Amino acid sequence: MRSRRLVGRRREARRGGLKRYVLDHGRAVAIMVGASCAAGVAYNFIHPRGIFVPEQVSCAPERKTVTGAVPPAGEVSPKATRTASGQGTKAVQHASHAPVVTPITLEQAKKRYDEHNALFVDARARSLYDMGHIPGALSVPSSTVGSRVPSLPGGRDSVVVVYCVSPDCDEAEIVAKALAGGGYSSVLIFKEGWNAWYDAGYPQQKTSP
Amino acid sequence: MMGNILVAACRLLLGLIFVVAAAGKLAKPVQFMGDMAAYEMVPGAVLPWAASMLPMVEAVAGLVLLAGVPFAFSRSKRPVLGIWLTSAAWAVAGMLVMFIVALSVVILQGKSLDCGCFDMLGRYLPIAHSSKVDWGIVGRDFVMLAMAVPPLWRGR
Numbered sequence: 001m002r003s004r005r006l007v008g009r010r011r012e013a014r015r016g017g018l019k020r021y022v023l024d025h026g027r028a029v030a031i032m033v034g035a036s037c038a039a040g041v042a043y044n045f046i047h048p049r050g051i052f053v054p055e056q057v058s059c060a061p062e063r064k065t066v067t068g069a070v071p072p073a074g075e076v077s078p079k080a081t082r083t084a085s086g087q088g089t090k091a092v093q094h095a096s097h098a099p100v101v102t103p104i105t106l107e108q109a110k111k112r113y114d115e116h117n118a119l120f121v122d123a124r125a126r127s128l129y130d131m132g133h134i135p136g137a138l139s140v141p142s143s144t145v146g147s148r149v150p151s152l153p154g155g156r157d158s159v160v161v162v163y164c165v166s167p168d169c170d171e172a173e174i175v176a177k178a179l180a181g182g183g184y185s186s187v188l189i190f191k192e193g194w195n196a197w198y199d200a201g202y203p204q205q206k207t208s209p
Numbered sequence: 210m211m212g213n214i215l216v217a218a219c220r221l222l223l224g225l226i227f228v229v230a231a232a233g234k235l236a237k238p239v240q241f242m243g244d245m246a247a248y249e250m251v252p253g254a255v256l257p258w259a260a261s262m263l264p265m266v267e268a269v270a271g272l273v274l275l276a277g278v279p280f281a282f283s284r285s286k287r288p289v290l291g292i293w294l295t296s297a298a299w300a301v302a303g304m305l306v307m308f309i310v311a312l313s314v315v316i317l318q319g320k321s322l323d324c325g326c327f328d329m330l331g332r333y334l335p336i337a338h339s340s341k342v343d344w345g346i347v348g349r350d351f352v353m354l355a356m357a358v359p360p361l362w363r364g365r
Contacts, residue, residue: 021365028296029303032273033266040265041258044238051238051257143321149243181243 049183101162101176101187109161109190110202118159119152121179123171124194134163134197135205142171149182150175156183163190163197216363217281219356220274220294223301226353227271230327234264244325248315267304273297274360281363295364302357309350312342 044050104112112118113134120137122129129139140150142164152160160179164171172189180187190197198204234241242260245251251259277294308326315322324342 024292025296025299028292029299032269032293032296033300036266036269037262039269040262043235043265044257044261047235047238049237049239051242051261178243181239181246183237183239183243 101173101180101189103191104161104188106190106192106196106200108188109163109192109197110200112159112161112188113202118161118188119154121150121152121160121162121175122194123162123164123175124169128165128194130207132198132204132206133194135203137163137205140175142174145175145178149178149184152179152184157185159186159188160184161188161190163193166193166195167191169193212359212363213282216359217278219359220281220298221278223298223353223356223360224271224274224276224278227267227301228275231264231268231271233327234325235268238264241325244323247320247322247325248311250311250314263304266300270297270300270304274301277360292364295361298357298360298364302354302361305350305354305357309347309354312347312350315342316344316347 041052045052047053113120120134122133122137122139123142124133124139125141125143126139129137129141133139138152140152144150152158160176162172162176162179172191172193176187176189238261241264242256245260245263246253246256273290273293274297277290277297280290280294312324320342322342324346326346
């Protein structure tokens with residue numbers, strides 16, 4: 001019905017000149033875009049991986065740990081969560097559904113390493129990774145990430161621990177944010193990083209030339 | 210006749226590109242929101258809404274254009290989709306202008322980020338060989354913008 005009326009208007013528009021054309025097409029575009037927007041929002045409420053489906057986006061740390069993983073105390077404390085989101089990148093920080101990256105300590109990282117219940121991700125440059133890294137860690141240099149979501153073995157429900165050199169480096173945060181924003185539900189950031197791991201004399205691995 | 214073919218081809222290509230691009234985003238909404246967040250252009254409070262709306266607008270505009278392909282050859286004085294076809298072309302052109310502006314800004318800012326244009330489908334499409342933002346992608350958007358002109362001219 002409406003489209004017929006608009007078709008009729010279109011004929012008028014030919015006679016009525018630019019103003020009519022702008023009015024009619026503006027209205028049609030507004031209706032089309034408005035309806036699409038509503039449909040898009042509805043879609044994201046309904047779709048199991050939709051933006052407004054809390055389980056997918058709030059990325060509550062440790063909610064979906066790998067089987068048998070027990071979150072060490074302190075990891076999910078509200079304080080730690082606040083700290084993490086307070087350091088978030090500008091764009092993600094404000095979002096009501098902002099992904100959360102949780103910081104963990106050296107001990108917690110070591111515990112996860114010993115229990116094999118997390119995937120370690122080395123965010124440093126490839127050359128540093130080759131010189132020595134936590135055994136089993138994957139090299140995902142932050143320079144290769146941008147906003148692309150790295151795809152890791154183990155899927156988005158696995159627990160990921162990201163680290164770089166020291167508490168002062170920001171590579172780990174870049175990679176962790178990309179992972180969390182990309183739907184990885186349990187992203188932990190090992191702030192003390194490689195230096196602390198190395199100093200503690202924990203196991204390390206070198207890439208053979 | 211040539212004009213009809215041109216209009217049909219433009220509707221077909223633009224429609225396909227937009228539907229394919231939208232499909233990739235609709236399949237992974239959260240990832241698309243991540244890509245959009247990296248542009249740092251949409252305030253965080255608005256981001257989830259914008260990220261859920263944009264792909265659907267792309268999809269609908271693309272579908273309307275695709276639906277209009279056969280009617281490029283229609284001799285009817287009363288086009289079947291009427292004003293909607295032209296409006297879909299306007300919507301597509303508007304989005305492309307928006308994309309061009311956003312891409313140019315982030316490139317000029319020197320950011321290296323994922324375009325998010327074709328998202329997950331990118332790697333399967335020859336048209337999206339590079340997903341990092343660069344001037345090539347802006348050029349591609351200008352080509353698409355040019356493809357919106359014949360459908361708009363037809364519906365004038």
